[in-house]
Amino acid sequence: MNRKPIRVVVAKPGLDGHDRGAKVIAQALRDAGMEVIYTGLRQTPDQIVEVAIQEDVQVIALSSLSGAHLHLFPPVVQKLREQNIHDVLVLGGGVIPDEDIPVLQDAGIPAIFTPGASTKDVVRYIQEHFYGPQEKPKVQKIDHIGIAVKDLQQAIDFYENVIGIKCTMIEEVPDQKVKVAFLPTGDSEVELLESTDPDGPVAKFIAKNGEGMHHIAYRVDNLEAKLEELKRAGVPLIDQKPRRGAGGAMIAFLHPKGTFGHLVELCQRED
Incomplete structure (x- = not known):
């Protein structure tokens, strides 16, 4: 069955100047057949949501290494809701302490990928969210x-x-x-x-x-x-x-x- 490719915005909110990890994730998603728009460094929540709407994406993947994730990630979800958009999956990744993960999840970001996660974990999560759990190999x-x-x-x-x-x-x-x-x-x-x-x-x-x-x-x-x-x-x-x-x-x-x-x-x- 031919499926329409999943469209993803990969974004770096805030003043974090390091984007190697975000680029690695973007390439892994492309390799998995997804269409990826990378917005570059130092994006505001408003800019990220604007791109997501213009590009008609299903996923926003946020990355932060600066420690400002609690201040930068939830506003993206809030901006989407202000536009009456509730079906875009927002994910987070980066150097995020374990104690902050439940806070982000409560804010509408269901999955957080810390440095121990692999790119395959991210790909699998997105695919299973939209396509359902993959059948276990027999x-x-x-x-x-x-x-x-x-x-x-x-x-x-x-x-x-x-x-x-x-x-x-x-x-x-x-x-x-x-x-x-x-x-x-x-x-x-x-x-x-x-x-x-x-x-x-x-x-x-x-x-x-x-x-x-x-x-x-x-x-x-x-x-x-x-x-x-x-x-x-x-x-x-x-x-x-x-x-x-x-x-x-x-x-x-x-x-x-x-x-x-x-x-x-x-x-x-x-x-």
């Missing part, structure tokens, strides 16, 4: 189980001739220093992993642990969103962003110290 199934082996062909022969499942593809993944054999079984796969380099991660795993289960992989419907969810939950990640893996999948690994000692892979495939 784990669909166990995609495969990875097994580290010293001799790939010997392992394939065992699985085909003894276990009774057939290898359908062998692929080398140079950046992971591994050769992979895929053996589908029902809705999932066995993935046999042979290192192509004595210093590769699979070779190091075998040297430390011997041959055996290397990782378990879960298929998700939105890998990037799942990684963001895990970051917010404090789960340590090996891969901060999705990368290309074997079989054309986008993959990311979670750190074993956050998953009870075993390596977990998340993958997303375009079926």
Whole structure:
């Protein structure tokens, strides 16, 4: 569904002469598909509201590092109300003490983003305000189980001739220093992993642990969103962003110290 872009005014009220943070927020909102008007430094509440009306925006994002937020932010809301405008979302950010946040919220500024917040937090808040909560990414199934082996062909022969499942593809993944054999079984796969380099991660795993289960992989419907969810939950990640893996999948690994000692892979495939 095509949505009309959210229009945002990013403004620096008062005499604060630092606007790097405001520019970073403005760019992050643009990158998220929003239309952003940055008003520049030293704007009065009247000027900010005038621009918001002229540009027909849905959001005013205010930034202040000067400590004058209690005197500068609420008048913007008041000026909007004087114009009978009640549907513009006003947000605040900057160096704002915790004890001032409830005061600003009572004044009609529902969300305050302090220096610990990320630009993604701001983007997500605005999007969810207008579009509703984003659907949580789903784990669909166990995609495969990875097994580290010293001799790939010997392992394939065992699985085909003894276990009774057939290898359908062998692929080398140079950046992971591994050769992979895929053996589908029902809705999932066995993935046999042979290192192509004595210093590769699979070779190091075998040297430390011997041959055996290397990782378990879960298929998700939105890998990037799942990684963001895990970051917010404090789960340590090996891969901060999705990368290309074997079989054309986008993959990311979670750190074993956050998953009870075993390596977990998340993958997303375009079926």
